[in-house]
Amino acid sequence: MNELLDGILLVFNFQTLLVILLAALFGVFVGAIPGLSATMAVALLVPITFAMDPTAAIAAIITTAAMAIFAGDIPGTYLNIPGTPASAAYVADSAALGRAGRAREALGLNVTCSVIGGLTGTLVLVMIAPSLAEFALNFSSFEYFWLAVLGLGSAVFISTGSAVKGFLSLMVGLLLATVGLDMVTGAPRFTFDVPDLMGGINFIPVMIGFFAMYEVMKLYSMPRDKANGQDATQTIAPQHGSVFGMVPTHLKRYWKNVIRGSSLGAFIGALPGAGADIAAWICYAVSKKRSKTPEAYGKGHVEGLVDAGSANNAAVAGAWVPALVFGIPGDSITAIVIGVLYMKGMNPGPTIFMDNSAMAYGLFTAFFVANLILLPIGYLAIRSAHIFAVTPTRVLMPIILCFCIVGAFAINNSLTDVWIMLVCGIVAYLIANADFPIAPAILGLVLGNILETNFMTSMIKADGNLLAFVERPISIGLALLVLLVALFPVLAKYWRMRYPRALPSPKEAIE
Amino acid sequence: MLSNQAGATRRTLKSLLLSALLVSPMAMAAYPDKPIQLIVPWAAGGGSDAAARGIAAALEKELGVTINVVNRAGGNGVVGHSVMATAKPDGYTLGFITGELNMMHWQGLTKLTYKDYTPIAMTNYDYPGVQVAADAPYNSVGELLETIRNEPKGTIKASGTGLGGIWHVAFSGLLLEQGIDPQKITFVPSQGAAPAMVELAAGSIQLVPTSVPEARSMIDAGKAKGLAILSPERNPAFPDIPTLKESLGSDYSLGEWRGIAGPKNLSPEIVATLEAALEKAYKSDTYQDYMHKLGFGAEWRNTADFNAFLEENNTYMGGIIEKIGMKK
Numbered sequence: 001m002n003e004l005l006d007g008i009l010l011v012f013n014f015q016t017l018l019v020i021l022l023a024a025l026f027g028v029f030v031g032a033i034p035g036l037s038a039t040m041a042v043a044l045l046v047p048i049t050f051a052m053d054p055t056a057a058i059a060a061i062i063t064t065a066a067m068a069i070f071a072g073d074i075p076g077t078y079l080n081i082p083g084t085p086a087s088a089a090y091v092a093d094s095a096a097l098g099r100a101g102r103a104r105e106a107l108g109l110n111v112t113c114s115v116i117g118g119l120t121g122t123l124v125l126v127m128i129a130p131s132l133a134e135f136a137l138n139f140s141s142f143e144y145f146w147l148a149v150l151g152l153g154s155a156v157f158i159s160t161g162s163a164v165k166g167f168l169s170l171m172v173g174l175l176l177a178t179v180g181l182d183m184v185t186g187a188p189r190f191t192f193d194v195p196d197l198m199g200g201i202n203f204i205p206v207m208i209g210f211f212a213m214y215e216v217m218k219l220y221s222m223p224r225d226k227a228n229g230q231d232a233t234q235t236i237a238p239q240h241g242s243v244f245g246m247v248p249t250h251l252k253r254y255w256k257n258v259i260r261g262s263s264l265g266a267f268i269g270a271l272p273g274a275g276a277d278i279a280a281w282i283c284y285a286v287s288k289k290r291s292k293t294p295e296a297y298g299k300g301h302v303e304g305l306v307d308a309g310s311a312n313n314a315a316v317a318g319a320w321v322p323a324l325v326f327g328i329p330g331d332s333i334t335a336i337v338i339g340v341l342y343m344k345g346m347n348p349g350p351t352i353f354m355d356n357s358a359m360a361y362g363l364f365t366a367f368f369v370a371n372l373i374l375l376p377i378g379y380l381a382i383r384s385a386h387i388f389a390v391t392p393t394r395v396l397m398p399i400i401l402c403f404c405i406v407g408a409f410a411i412n413n414s415l416t417d418v419w420i421m422l423v424c425g426i427v428a429y430l431i432a433n434a435d436f437p438i439a440p441a442i443l444g445l446v447l448g449n450i451l452e453t454n455f456m457t458s459m460i461k462a463d464g465n466l467l468a469f470v471e472r473p474i475s476i477g478l479a480l481l482v483l484l485v486a487l488f489p490v491l492a493k494y495w496r497m498r499y500p501r502a503l504p505s506p507k508e509a510i511e
Numbered sequence: 512m513l514s515n516q517a518g519a520t521r522r523t524l525k526s527l528l529l530s531a532l533l534v535s536p537m538a539m540a541a542y543p544d545k546p547i548q549l550i551v552p553w554a555a556g557g558g559s560d561a562a563a564r565g566i567a568a569a570l571e572k573e574l575g576v577t578i579n580v581v582n583r584a585g586g587n588g589v590v591g592h593s594v595m596a597t598a599k600p601d602g603y604t605l606g607f608i609t610g611e612l613n614m615m616h617w618q619g620l621t622k623l624t625y626k627d628y629t630p631i632a633m634t635n636y637d638y639p640g641v642q643v644a645a646d647a648p649y650n651s652v653g654e655l656l657e658t659i660r661n662e663p664k665g666t667i668k669a670s671g672t673g674l675g676g677i678w679h680v681a682f683s684g685l686l687l688e689q690g691i692d693p694q695k696i697t698f699v700p701s702q703g704a705a706p707a708m709v710e711l712a713a714g715s716i717q718l719v720p721t722s723v724p725e726a727r728s729m730i731d732a733g734k735a736k737g738l739a740i741l742s743p744e745r746n747p748a749f750p751d752i753p754t755l756k757e758s759l760g761s762d763y764s765l766g767e768w769r770g771i772a773g774p775k776n777l778s779p780e781i782v783a784t785l786e787a788a789l790e791k792a793y794k795s796d797t798y799q800d801y802m803h804k805l806g807f808g809a810e811w812r813n814t815a816d817f818n819a820f821l822e823e824n825n826t827y828m829g830g831i832i833e834k835i836g837m838k839k
Contacts, residue, residue: 050546051577137734140715181586181593184674184700198593199583343579345564347555350709354728355556453585453702460699461668461715472715 007361010055011369019052020366023060024373027067028381031074033396034081035219038068038276038316039332040211044403046204046340047410054344054359059366061340065333066370069276069312070114070378074385077103077110086276086312089284089304096300101241104382108243109250109302110309111378113258117310118371120262121269121317125324126364128270129353133325136350141457142469144326146478148451151272151328153485155443163489165436172431173444174451176201183453184460196416203339205408205421206445207332210438212404213425216397221429243382250302257287257306265311269318272443275331276312276319283311317367324348324360328447332439335446542602542781546577549771550598550606552591553672554584556705558725558807562635562769563607565801569792584702587611587673589621596627600774602781605631610677610767613825617832618675619839625821629777632789633770633812633820635802638742639681640723640752644711645736652739652758655718660691670699670707671721675837678704680828681741681765682720683835685755688763693835711735722767723749724806741765748806765831768810768824770817786814 010016023045030041041064049057072084073094080095082088097106139147152174156166179190180200191197251258261283268279287307288297297304319330320337327348329335341348346356346363353360408421428438462468470476484491549567553559560582567578583591588611595606608628615621641652649655659667671678683693699716701707704725710716712734719726719735723746729735730749737752741764745754755761771789773782792798793811802809812820832838 050579137709137712137732138714140710140713142715143713181590183585183702185586187586198597199585199590342555342582345555345560345580347705349556349705351556351705351728354732457699457701457710460697463665463697 003357004361006358007363008365010358010362011059011365015053016056016059016366017369019056019060020063020369020373023063024067024370024377027064028071028377030064031068031071032083032381032385033393034075034079034083035215035393036400037084037211037215038065038072038086039207039336040215041065041068042333042336043204043207043211044400044407046336047407049340050343050410054346055362055366057340057344058337058346058359058363059370061333061337062363062366063370063373065316066114066118066313066374067377069316070111070374071381073107073110073114073309074381077106078385084277086280086315088277089280089312090308092298093301093305096298097302097305100300102300103385104241104243105246106302106305107378107382107385108245108247109305111375111382112244112247112251113261113306113309114313114378115371115374116258117262117265117313118317118374119368120259120310121266121314122364122367122371124263124266124270124314125317125320125367129321129324129360132321133350133353136325138474139326139350140472140475141454141461142472142475143478144450145454145458145469146475146482147326147328148447148454149482150478150485151322151443151447152440152451153482154271154274155440157485157488162435165434166440169431169436169438170440170444172427173441173446174448176206176441176445177448177452183449184456194416196414200449201420201445202417203445204336205417206424207336207442208404208408209421209424210428210442211332212400213421214428214432214438216401216404217425217429218432219393219397243379250306254303254306257303258310261287261307261310262314265314266318268311269315270321270330272322272328272330272447274315275333275439276315279315279318280308280312284308313371320363320367324352324363325350328450329443332442335442338446542784543574543576545603546579547574547602548604549578549580550591550595550604551580551582552584552588552595552607552609552611553582554701554703554705555582557703558637558722558767559607559609559703559769560705561724561805562637562802562807565798565805565807566634566771566789566792568801569795569798570788572795572797573788573792587615587620587676587700589615589623592623593621595772596623596774598774600629600777602773602777602785605771605773605785607769608772609769610824610828611673613821613828614675614677614680614832617829617838620675625825627775628772629775629782630770630772630817630821631777631782631785631814632793633768633810633817634789634793634798635769636766636808636810637722637724637769638740638746638764638766638808639678639720640726640740641682641738642708642711642719642721642723642726642730642735643717643738644714645734647717647736649738652755655738656686656689656691656759659686659695660689664695665697667695667718668697668699668716669718669720670701670710670716671704671719671725672701672707674698674700675832676700677765677767678719678721680832680835680837681767682718683837684765684831685741685761685763687835688761689759708735722807723752727806746806748803766808768820770812782814 030036042061069086072087076082076087076091077094077098082091094106181188181198264283265279268274284304287304288294319334322328322330323334338348346359408417470479551560551563564580567580571578583594598604616624679698686693704721707719708729711719712729723737723740726735739755739758740752741755
């Protein structure tokens with residue numbers, strides 16, 4: 001109880017609340033600008049958090065992410081361009097509502113669902129994480145090895161696009177993870193006598209390159225008139241009606257969808273490799289399958305909006321469950337967060353609630369505050385939406401490029417990191433243009449070290465006996481789970497052949 | 512001590528005056544004017560990490576800039592030690608060097624020695640303990656040693672640091688002193704004490720011979736127990752854990768030192784600034800209370816003493832490592 005109070009006090013002080021407010025504005029701005037994702041907002045934020053208190057730094061990240069995911073709906077509704085990939089699932093519906101002059105109504109509903117979804121996700125995090133951590137104390141290197149494999153497996157099979165391309169993208173990430181001194185013997189690998197590479201490839205510059213640099217390059221490679229279309233000076237239909245006027249009516253009608261979207265979203269978020277965007281896609285598809293009026297979807301129907309709008313914000317919180325308890329990221333945002341947690345002395349892992357309970361409760365409090373502040377800030381953002389619509393992307397991108405370079409440099413004050421960022425931006429551009437998903441590469445880089453270290457440790461413990469990996473009860477359970485994930489496409493195919501009207505597979509939902 | 516501090520202050524003043532004369536005041540602010548990175552060569556949550564964070568928090572107050580503790584674990588300490596040795600000597604990347612620095616090169620793991628650094632001050636010294644799982648069948652260090660002596664090789668698997676790290680060497684030395692072949696335990700390298708304690712609680716290893724405070728959270732949670740501490744006196748933070756002398760009558764002891772250093776060729780002005788600030792930070796209540804509360808040992812050596820200590824300790828560790836057969 002004392003720890004809970006300490007945690008709350010860590011958040012309710014002037015400095016932290018101010019940081020939350022600023023982060024909220026930053027998150028709204030980045031999220032509302034098409035092409036700038038929530039992950040990118042967080043990646044650019046990390047160098048700034050260096051000078052902050054641990055709690056303030058973490059609260060800034062949480063708030064930015066939650067805000068950006070909601071704000072992605074704003075250009076989606078007004079311009080039919082999703083601000084972040086997480087809003088893409090239901091952009092057809094929200095844009096149709098916008099064209100009909102009901103943009104404020106749609107966004108009012110979106111922000112309310114986002115708040116409910118975010119709070120539900122937070123509740124799931126608060127309820128599950130501590131008990132899961134207690135259970136995770138039984139995990140040894142064998143279990144962590146399987147967890148890492150599970151994370152990599154679901155990254156391949158749940159991500160967008162073809163599984164083969166996901167797998168190849170994963171290999172790129174794993175290859176990057178081998179750079180640096182060998183964890184067990186200390187032998188240098190792929191370091192080319194560059195001292196900065198001894199400790200491995202720094203993760204944040206890679207993220208900045210993959211998410212921010214890539215967007216800059218994508219915009220400038222587009223034909224000029226098409227890019228100008230994205231500048232979005234095109235006409236916006238005249239809007240009327242109040243923001244929250246119709247919300248109670250819709251919520252009363254679709255309260256079941258709110259609950260379903262929030263809980264399913266939180267669960268999908270907690271799966272390694274699947275974040276807010278995939279949660280939104282799957283929940284939208286589920287909603288359509290279960291709806292009485294599936295034919296209305298995509299033409300300005302609010303039902304799917306309710307499901308997917310709650311799901312993407314719920315997923316933001318859900319992704320923190322594996323990140324805090326195992327140090328295994330639930331999505332690309334928490335992949336960045338884990339590095340920040342370590343830097344701030346809050347070590348993710350099963351002992352987090354034993355060693356840092358006050359800070360853990362501070363983190364939970366920050367989540368509640370961030371989701372509540374979403375309501376007023378979201379309202380302001382909806383009322384002043386035209387600001388985002390007239391911000392020309394061509395002016396913004398050079399500024400972002402500056403942020404990319406400064407951010408990559410600031411982390412270690414090293415030029416090597418800037419080069420890594422630039423090269424990763426180009427690589428991301430090339431592989432994304434060939435329709436390869438980027439998320440598996442990120443997960444490969446993050447989980448590569450966990451996978452290798454735990455494999456080597458286990459092999460030493462077992463004197464090289466591979467059977468030891470399935471000798472402990474939890475490890476065999478996890479091994480079976482890995483097998484299930486690997487066989488998932490086959491099983492799903494069989495299932496659909498027998499029950500044609502059953503739920504869609506995630507891949508199908510996305511395509 | 513006092514004259515040293517005065518000397519340091521004089522040097523700081525002199526350097527300040529010099530820099531004021533030589534460069535225009537606009538071009539260069541006084542060191543430090545931006546966040547400093549402190550590299551710890553072991554995983555977060557262990558003793559090196561805790562001791563580094565303790566002194567970093569106190570030093571932050573003295574210097575007025577943020578100090579970010581960065582864990583660069585792996586390769587038995589080689590990774591972190593290499594990174595700090597090769598950093599730019601601008602005073603904004605410092606390292607927390609640990610006892611392994613005087614051990615790794617004897618074991619052929621790296622060519623790095625203490626001569627590749629600019630030692631600034633030693634802030635911590637810890638003695639090893641003997642920790643086993645809470646449900647382990649032994650209740651004293653004597654019973655554990657008998658198990659190792661009589662059971663087949665590899666029955667007891669230990670972890671807590673890299674292969675040939677301080678806790679490995681210290682425990683091997685104890686086994687040797689008790690007439691047991693050090694090879695009878697299997698040592699599993701880990702990135703530090705914290706991951707090893709998790710493995711101990713999960714039941715996949717049997718022994719973690721790290722310092723006692725590193726095992727604190729697992730002991731408090733009822734997942735582990737401390738059998739002995741290899742120090743001259745009991746640790747006031749753990750009054751129930753007997754010393755080795757009380758249990759076995761042995762005087763054997765070998766511990767881990769830790770301190771702040773910069774890369775080679777760090778300018779004398781920066782060293783003087785840091786030494787003076789570190790001494791104040793070391794004596795501050797922030798640091799002393801923190802270390803005392805957690806049960807870590809605070810021990811101070813200024814720049815000159817730390818340099819002399821490193822030289823002497825290096826020779827001593829070389830001898831021990833040769834005796835237990837780990838020299839390469």
